[in-house]
Amino acid sequence: MPDTITINGTDHTLPSDPRVSLLDFLRHDLGLSGTKKGCDHGQCGACTVIVNGMRINSCLTLAALHDGDDVTTIEGLGTPENPSALQAAFVEHDGYQCGYCTPGQICSATAMLDEIKAGFASDASESLDGEMEASADEIRERMSGNLCRCGAYANIVAAIRDVASQGETA
Amino acid sequence: MRPFDLQRPDSLEHARNLSTGETATLIAGGTNLLDLMKLQVEVPERVVAIDRLGMNEIQATEDGGLRIGALVTNTATANDARIRSDYPVLARAILAGATQQLRNRATTGGNLCQRTRCYYFTNIDQPCNKREPGSGCGAIEGIARLHGVLGTSSSCIATYPGDMAVAMSALDATVEIVSADGSERSVPVRDFHLLPGDTPWRDNVLETGEIITAVTLPALVEGKQLYRKVRERSSYAFALVSVAAIIAMEGDTIARADLAFGGLAHKPWYDPRLSDLLVGKAPDAALFDSAADLLLENAQGYGENDFKIPLARRTLAAVLAEATETEL
Ligand SMILES: Cc1cc2nc3c(=O)[nH]c(=O)nc-3n(C[C@H](O)[C@H](O)[C@H](O)COP(=O)(O)OP(=O)(O)OC[C@H]3O[C@@H](n4cnc5c(N)ncnc54)[C@H](O)[C@@H]3O)c2cc1C
Ligand code: SF4
Ligand code: FES
Ligand code: FES
Secondary structure (H helix, E strand, C coil): CCCEEEECCEEEECCCCCCCEHHHHHHHHCCCCCCCCCCCCCCCCCCEEEECCEEEEHHHCEHHHHCCCEEECHHHHCCCCCCCHHHHHHHHCCCCCCCCCHHHHHHHHHHHHHHHHCCCCCCCCCCCCCCCCCCHHHHHHHCCCCCCCCCCHHHHHHHHHHHHHHCCCC | CCCCEEECCCCHHHHHHHCCCCCEEEECCCCCHHHHHHCCCCCCCEEEECCCCCCCCEEECCCCCEEEECCCEHHHHHHCHHHHHHCHHHHHHHHCCCCHHHHHHCEHHHHHCCCCCCCCCCCCCCCECCCCCCCCECCCCCCCCCCCCCCCCCCCCCCCCCCHHHHHHHCCCEEEEECCCCCEEEEEHHHHECCCCCCCCCCECCCCCCEEEEEEECCCCCCEEEEEEECCCCCCCCCCEEEEEEEEEECCEEEEEEEEEECCCCCCECCHHHHHHHCCCCCCHHHHHHHHHHHCCCCCCCCCCCCHHHHHHHHHHHHHHHHHCCCC
16 A cells, blocks of 8 residues: 555545654644644653554654555544544543643544553563552553643543543544 | 654664664664654654554563564563563663553664753753763753762763663663674673763763664562662652562572662662672671672762762662661
């Protein structure tokens, strides 16, 4: 599949200018403005998207190097009528104030719950092996790549814990 | 970002041919290079993407160690079952760095070669001998909180910011390098990064056109492995001081003590004298104090970072106490 990228199930042609970040490609070229630009330097997580199942900062990667990749953005996780479990939980728990960091938080949390299921360890894990728990400490550490300027952290953690305890991620 | 040509070879041989020339820069995960290209700290005319070259496996070596390909992500290394069980200091160091999003992209080679976080280096309006040789060092009389206290020079006091390489230094790992003409060489991680001296623009021993292909870990070592990182906030921050330690006891005395330090110098700091001092002795607070005396013998603060000297002392003592189960 030369020069195409799949975004939320739809194929798109990659930009010809190699400078275009995946973030600018999503927002500017495709009008998928759900993914946000906070810092553009990997320092805030607002631009988090899921590429081939892994969450990454879309600001620090070149779109041109993603041919053949499968990208999920906040628009691909659910809709207002049919939200994902995490989207619904963020509404339920007031997991935001201004909402700017929220798409990044939800994309990040979606992948994070899968990582816990897959047994990925974190800096907060007592042991590197065995089953990982979605405890509050684990969630705080695993979500540390998503800053919230409004400080809605307590409710963000509550929303994620709620979904983790339901045992579903999407 | 300045315009550049993007090339994406699909063999190492092709990449070697492309990576020659001062104007070409390799890109792996891109999390450091693109950050610096946006700031125009790095302005390559050609960027050679090496993401199609394989080098993304962790393999057992003949002598019982592991060979981690240059393109293995930090996430894959930290979650590899063999790394977790036999080299936990490496898994812990990686997990203490950056964030999951960044570790998912960051690679072995890119992490080793990541550049300093000195604020003057990343701001092209400021003087910096590393970025612009001869322009002066803004940090020496300026804001130097993140800066070095060991092995600094009058031209640069920057620190190597990474965590992974600190653990690799304690483990005495080896960097495998291929040059443009196809010849190969191996360099111990302990010798890979350079001190700034009067050539601060050189971070490490790589010559133009050289590509890191892997890092090899020696066979499993006996002992307790610890990584302790002290930072401004409990996650998503670079080390002020970090210690990687592999400590083994035999009865009541220390039988092995391999220690490396982050946040103190332009390279992961490894001082072989520490092992000589500690091995064969019974652990106690006085011994830990004399280890810190030796480590910090020639330490020099630059005002804002003076605190790193007592912090390194306390962090070393805490790690040694934990590893040897000694009450302080
Ligand atoms: C906000 C933020 C916080 C961070 N916090 C931490 C932290 O706490 N601890 C930590 O350790 N790191 C931290 N990092 C740094 C991160 O770990 C590095 O950016 C990453 O490891 C670089 O890997 P990469 O593959 O993306 O490198 P790239 O950006 O692709 O490359 C970096 C450099 O390495 C060179 N290079 C890459 N591969 C090779 C190769 N095979 N051979 C020769 N040269 C090569 C490139 O030419 C380039 O100069 C942080 C980064 C950010 C943005
Ligand atoms: S410490 Fe080194 S990197 Fe920082 S301004 Fe001085 S010369 Fe530049
Ligand atoms: S916009 Fe990408 S991390 Fe801030
Ligand atoms: S809700 Fe405003 S930044 Fe998080």
